[in-house]
Amino acid sequence: MSATSLRLVAHGHTAALRQARFGGDDGLDEGGRRAALALSPALPCRRPPDACLSSPETAAVETAEVLGLAPSVEAGLADCDYGDWSGRALAEIAAERPDALREWLSDPDAAPHGGESIVAVRRRVGRWLDAQRGGGRRVTAVTHPLVIRVALVHALDLPLATYRLFDVAPLAVVRLTGHGPHWQLRLDAAPAPAEG
Template sequence: MSATSLRLVAHGHTAALRQARFGGDDSLDEGGRRAALALSPAGTGRRQGHAVACLSSPAAAAVETAHALGLAPTVETALTDCDYGDWTGRSLAEIAASRPDGLREWLSAPDAAPHGGESVVALRRRVGRWLDAQRGAGRRVTAVTHPLVIRVALVHALDLPLAAYRQFDVAPLAVVRLTDHGPRWQLRLDAAPAPADW
């Protein structure tokens, strides 16, 4: 089996992300679009590197981020954001005011889904299956997705307790690199994204 190099990229800023809203399918806002374009080979004056596979969440912000980076994404449903059920589109402040017990439950119990959508446990299962399928493929993959998806992917890849996902803070356009070596994924933290290597 050949090693796989996997870059997980958080999509750029959206209005919902700036307003701490759960889920939704917003496009990039103007700041998010400019920031993503600035990271592209064209935006940095660098040439595109050799071809890599690009996968993307179906969400508009993820697809638009991939295009802004100069990539041609293929939609991968396993990279979809958590299903927040009836909380989708509502702000954290709104839920804290209207359903404080439900919010506390969701934040403290990864198997809880008080919103009627997907629990963090279910999200980790979905993302973990996808991540496991990437091992040994011997290719370079850039996957543009959501911060929570990246957080649970890291927990799965590093074989950490699920509660550790709360300790990862994934900013818009953050890049996490994983490579599979032997029986485990290895986390690599680069000095800065290398646009020519997208």
């Protein structure tokens, strides 16, 4: 069985991300679009991917398109469903419902917002990730920082609470290589600066 090469790309900046708001469906802001354009030529890729997938949310689809990819929407890559917190600022929830926010931040099973718990996100993302293994395909998937954090926990078989230890910046690229039943995290060298 051939190894699968999977690149997970975090979408670019949006107004919601800069304002620390939960979810929403914002498109890229101007800075996010410029940064994605700058990343495009440096995206490490010896050959084009066999498949490009993206979360259904606008920022992920736009990031893939700015990177010159033609994404197919994949529901398994969707951002967490934040329920009635969606589109609201973290500071606003902290002021109105501090106990609920504390519960959500400390208990991966909690979903005080009425949406998905982190456990539910891991189950969904884990099913998608497991389906990618094998077959020798090269897949690029553009999604959300939280989804990438949970995917890393699943791929490396780490305790779920460790997802908080991963800091995934906008436009971060994480590469996983699937060998049989296991994934390996691959860290590539930074691209050489363009000569000018």
